[in-house]
Amino acid sequence: MLSVQRLKQNKSRLGGIVLIIIAGVLFGGFYFLNSQKPQESGTPSLFDEEVETISTEEIGLEVTVRADGRAIMFEITKPEGIAHVEYQITYLKELDGEEVSEGIFGEMNIAEDGITKTDMREFGTCSSGRCRYDEGVRDVKIILKITKDDGKIYSAEKSVELNSD
Numbered sequence: 001m002l003s004v005q006r007l008k009q010n011k012s013r014l015g016g017i018v019l020i021i022i023a024g025v026l027f028g029g030f031y032f033l034n035s036q037k038p039q040e041s042g043t044p045s046l047f048d049e050e051v052e053t054i055s056t057e058e059i060g061l062e063v064t065v066r067a068d069g070r071a072i073m074f075e076i077t078k079p080e081g082i083a084h085v086e087y088q089i090t091y092l093k094e095l096d097g098e099e100v101s102e103g104i105f106g107e108m109n110i111a112e113d114g115i116t117k118t119d120m121r122e123f124g125t126c127s128s129g130r131c132r133y134d135e136g137v138r139d140v141k142i143i144l145k146i147t148k149d150d151g152k153i154y155s156a157e158k159s160v161e162l163n164s165d
Contacts, residue, residue: 054146054154061158062079063142066120068163070133074112074142083111086145090123094136102134111149137162 060077072089076082089104102123108115124133140160147153 004094017046017124031046032111035048051145051155055100056156056158059144059146059156060141061144061156065157065160069137070124070131071122073118073120074159076108077116079110079116081149082146083149087118088143089140090143091105091123091134091137091140092164093123093134093138095134099136 018037025129058078059082060079061074062077063072064073065072074087076085085108087106091102092099093102094100102124104121106118106121108118110116121132122133124131126132140162142158142160144156145153146156
């Protein structure tokens with residue numbers, strides 16, 4: 001009878017030790033994950049490597065902000081020698097009281113299509129003729145990845161002021 005009681009005590013101690021170990025592992029894992037440097041939550045970059053910059057004046061970048069400040073377009077007025085342009089329009093918006101970065105992506109095949117300007121690009125989402133606009137849009141920036149006819153890649157960047165109503 002004494003050995004059965006001792007066996008129950010050992011099981012109880014073993015169970016307690018196992019619980020302490022599990023709690024330690026869980027606490028340690030939680031601490032480790034929360035102590036890691038958070039990843040930046042931004043828009044992805046157009047560039048895999050460092051490239052030369054080109055001025056927006058050199059390509060004749062002209063930006064138009066819609067009168068209500070809820071959309072933007074741009075045109076390259078000096079497209080000579082440019083084969084392809086990828087663009088990223090980045091901005092900050094307010095969402096549930098927090099500042100969130102957002103991006104709009106696109107491209108133009110100047111050498112093939114001759115297209116040198118974008119359509120109006122909305123700050124928000126539009127579907128079936130109805131638009132849901134982002135609130136508190138600010139810090140708008142146009143980032144271009146320009147591929148010339150000779151294959152060389154350049155970057156150009158322009159900050160844009162929105163109309164305030």
